[in-house]
Amino acid sequence: MSIQKISIIGLPMDLGQARRGVDMGPSAIRCAGIVERLERLKIEVEDLGDIVVGRPENAQKSGTNLKNLSLVAKGNIQLATRVDKIIQGGSFPLVLGGDHSIAIGTLAGVSKHYxxxxxxxxxxxxxxxxxxxxxxxxxxxxxxxxxxxxxxxDLVNIHGSTSKVKPENIVIIGARSLDEGEKELIREKGIKVFTMHEIDRMGMARVMEECIDYLRERTDGVHLSLDLDGVDPADAPGVGTPVIGGISYRESHLAMEMLAESELITSAEFVEVNPILDERNKTAIVAVALMGSLFGEKLV
Incomplete structure (x- = not known):
């Protein structure tokens, strides 16, 4: 799809994990010039600001071991509603995190339309x-x-039916830290995964070709959920859970450029930028550069 208008919405939430600072991610990405970058591509940009998130001291006990369940659910309910409305208005939703728990709300809002x-x-x-x-x-x-x-x-029922995405419509790229329960679920559900082993062995170009072909034949819209810890911490140090041996800066640009050429992406979010852990806003600058490539930026 040719993108005419992008609506930016931030969810500055750090409640889905234990390290403070990722709530400043949307501000860091804006400071790194995301609006100006997209406007240079002749795309109409609407910045809708940030959803207001409460603090844990105001949260009720949830009776589970899930941290900050009620506030995480509340933030995602608001985000799902906003994303749904953005798509209804004919705009491309670009969500800025916040930790990766915000993807619950993004996908809940997106899934209503596909x-x-x-x-x-x-x-x-x-x-x-x-x-x-x-x-x-x-x-x-x-x-x-x-x-x-x-x-x-409280999480799976946000914004409607429990299942927002089918496992066969998911492609994970860059995995290199999986818990045993996750590995079992991947095998059980048949989720397509390109680990760092496949990226090293096949090369990013072939990985993206296979990913694009796989999703094109079975989906009617594709959401990109990009966690900056997918990128190697040498290039993106400002994340809460860095794992060495990740996707390089240049490989990430190639991936975004190929997605732009495919015209497959219909919504996107960039998450887990933590300025407190960063070096001179380096990770937010990387995020903005990757967004530029995703939305069609070219060298010539």
């Missing part, structure tokens, strides 16, 4: 844990499972 929404999960992690398999209780490690209808009812 029969078979596809998901590219660009991440060092699978985020396929549930309350039973999670070692930490951090909800940012659960959004993909939740979006498949697996998890706490």
């Amino acid at each position: 029969e078979n929404v596809g998901v590219i999960w660009y991440d060092a992690h699978g985020d396929l844990n549930t309350e039973e398999t999670s070692p930490s209780g951090n909800i940012h490690g659960m959004p993909l499972a939740v979006s498949m209808g697996l998890g706490h009812p």
